[in-house]
Amino acid sequence: MDAARSGTIRRRLLLILLGPLTLLLSLGIVLDYSAGMAPLQAAFDQALVNETLAIAAQLRPDAAGAIQFDLPQQAIDVLRSDKDDTVYYLVQDASGATLGGDAGLPVAGHAGANPAFRDAQFAGHSVRAASYRVNTTAGTATITVAETTRKRLHARRRMLTTIILSDLVQLAGILATVWLGVRIGLRPLLSLRTQIDSRSARDLAPLDETQVPGEVQPLTRALNRLFATVRATAQGQLQFLANAAHQLRTPMAGLQTQIELLIQDPAAAQLRGPLTGMLNGTRRLGHTANQLLALARAEPTAAAAVDFRELDLRGIAEEVVARQFETALQRHIDLGVEAAHARVNGSGWLLRELLDNLVDNALAYTPAEGRVTVRCGVDDGAAGHAFLEVEDDGPGIAPELRARVVERFYRPPGTPGEGCGLGLAIVDEIARAHHAALRIDDGAHHTGTRVRITFGVA
């Protein structure tokens, strides 16, 4: 899966939740604001109305029965006193004639028994005006009181700030809770990931299904089913190969021993030439069959069922050299070992097969009186990788052919002997199964071949 594109579940959940949450909280701000502003406006308006009522109390009929408005300067000062806003007032009679106050002050609509309100401009300021019609014994008068909106704007700004701040704190709190919740909720998934990450590629044991939440159980169950299938396939493959080996080797053993007996039989003395050819052919057939089986068993599908355990390369090197010593002796090749302890996790049987093939090759292509040395140990690098190598002083492999010789059935042109071209392919396959790298170099003094298997680098 492309982690960069699909992202983590945590990031996705947070991104999905962030949009709607922000929208909801913005809506909350608008609602809070309008819900808070209405009573505030009403309170300020009520204050204006109270002032109109205070003025109304000062209206009196004069001697002629007309409405008389006479406010002492002291009262006017009280009326106009406001630390933030400027207060205007206007008193008109029924005909609209000004009885007192600030002439030209806008009147709020058709003022009736209930006060009317209006937003307007007066003397270069935005004002809020309240008008109230009073019926006195002398007739009807309209009282308008207006004030600039500085106080209102101030209150509105403060309320808005408070609402936005508190809603932002809420948003942050919710997001933090969601983030934490997602984190805690996803913990079983992370532990599943760790469980999968930490196992080796060869580990086909089932995952622990009890530690994962119900939503993920189908996934682990599917994985476990897959593991079981791969395991069964690998075991089936190994079983098939064991049967194939048995079916091939038994008749070949019969054929080979019968030909050997015929060669020794004096009655068949005249046939010794062709019989020897048959024996060689049978041996090659046996060798090729063994190599094909070894290659098939080293392949990932079958190798998955092979048991890996910690083992010492030294034991394998010494065992293979002891076993191949007879062949080396017959070919007059000095076969030796320089083995240091080197522990690797691997299959002893596959590694023996690997080393057998390397030594087989070295013995086959090194001329008589040559020298073949098997080495193992831990290399000098900082990481100290275990290695296994075979060096000979034979003709060597040309650098341009080194990549090709590990191909199946490839033999460099002009190669002597009866090999089938599978040896290094088997070596390569087994090395891969052990996460080891194969490297072909010149031997010492730029002659011969050195094949080195370095563990833990691939």
Next chain:
Amino acid sequence: MRILIIEDDALVADGMRRGLSQSGFAVDHVTSAELAEAALTQENFDLLLVDLGLPGADGFDLIKRLRRGGNAAPVLIVTARDALADRVSALDLGADDYLVKPFALPELAARCRALIRRSKSSSNSDLSIGALRLDISRRETKVHARPVDLTRREWAILECLALHAGQVVAKDRLQQAISSWEDGITTNAVEVYISRLRGKLGDDVAIRTVRGLGYRLDESAA
């Protein structure tokens, strides 16, 4: 020397029987584990050649039952299976050696001789490897009937090699064989004794050096 072959494939069994007969063994052949057990109650054999993939009870079962019944005859497994698991379990069960098919007849005969020699060395004090004769109880050595005088350490090393003739014996192991007399013996000391042994035994006895590993005493010096 009597050998019992337990092998269900007629062609292989016939080849083994005739080949081993030519090498001087008396050979009998049965085709199943059940018949083998019946034969073993009648007669004694010096060596059993057991195929693992038998009809009915397989080779593993046979070896298990024989060992449980107290039969100590050496067992050489001759089989087409070569997986490590087979090898380990067969040797754990009490098989003595393992040969994978197809094999060369001289190899089979050499393995048979080595196994019989090793099993006899505990009961019989004579060891014979090619031209070499060892009398274990008297500590006498002869090459082609010519007596050879050996020191105690030379004898200890030769005895160890002779008991495992045809097999590579690690230098460490030879060193252990002589270290009971002397502390701080180095592996160089082993080289010195081997060189003296070669001088005393002559060219008819082949002690091969396996560079970096140890030595091997061979049946034939050729």
